[in-house]
Amino acid sequence: MQNNQKIIGIFGAGGFIGRHLMRQLTKLDYRVKVATRNPYLKGYLKTLGSPGQIELFKSDIFNPEDIKQILNNCDLAINLVGILYETRKQKFDYIHSQFPYLLSNLCNEVGIKNLVHVSALGVKENHISKYAQSKLQGEKNILDTFKSSVILRPSIVFGPEDKFFNTFASIAQFSPILPLIGGGKTKFAPIYVGDVAKAIVKTLELNNSKPKIYELGGPENYSFRELMEILLTEIKKKRFLISIPFGAAKFQSYFLQMMPNPLLTPDQVELLKHNNIVSGDHPTLKDLGISGTQIQSILPKYIYRFRAGGQFG
């Protein structure tokens, strides 16, 4: 191994996007320091690089010393830490707003050259959703603190371990209906996880003296209803698509949020009231020279397991 490799500190690398990003980074010869709450459960990450290329560190993201341990000797940093719903211990404000503040301050202190932060598409002022508010505050904290940072805002991300298609395909296994919240009219620009990873890799080496925001959407916009139809076609199942008004969905979500892995929370109902597509106000995937991957070329490769006969179905 050469000793002139750049070193990247990654927070949240053990998740869906992180594991797809890891291979792209190691192929480009970066060395990676991963901050994780449980290195013993994330050992599979080490197989995505050469021996010694990926190091895992047990870290508490609210302990500045733990964060510094990761950032020391690093040239670049990536933040992928995020949650979809709050629990007793995990709050949006801590994870999406306060951690980026701490991280960007420490990036300054340690002399990191570039920080890539993954936020979410659709964050805007006066959004009722606490998820969106906290993501926007996290962006502001980084923009104010760390000048050579890049903020990426993906729409829903699809790929083998995604939560979106896999969750609805699982529901279709036992339920004769799939719910269309608010009539299923909300629009999304689903983006392939490999394209998000490419965007992170491209923006890592941007030489920007001012923070930059990119909105990442796939090549086409689809309504929620259209996405359910595509899913049902791929898993070869017929299910009733039933419209549920936002009010009724919100009522149900007060009960559903009590499940250990809630299918729907009141905050997510608020998110569903807004389209999740590229606004045109910021540069996009195209500006990074990446042509987005179509859903139809990836979804069948992993969702076949929900067909009656699996890959032979």
Ligand SMILES: NC(=O)c1ccc[n+]([C@@H]2O[C@H](COP(=O)([O-])OP(=O)(O)OC[C@H]3O[C@@H](n4cnc5c(N)ncnc54)[C@H](OP(=O)(O)O)[C@@H]3O)[C@@H](O)[C@H]2O)c1
């Ligand atoms: N997937 C999507 O459709 C999508 C869409 C838009 C935006 N995003 C954003 O993209 C980022 C990555 O998404 P993802 O899908 O890869 O998420 P994911 O699979 O849920 O992974 C999230 C990561 O966050 C870390 N994390 C969560 N709570 C933490 C805590 N209290 N302390 C330390 N680490 C914590 C976890 O790290 P460890 O378990 O290793 O400790 C995990 O690796 C997130 O910010 C998410 O909001 C995702």
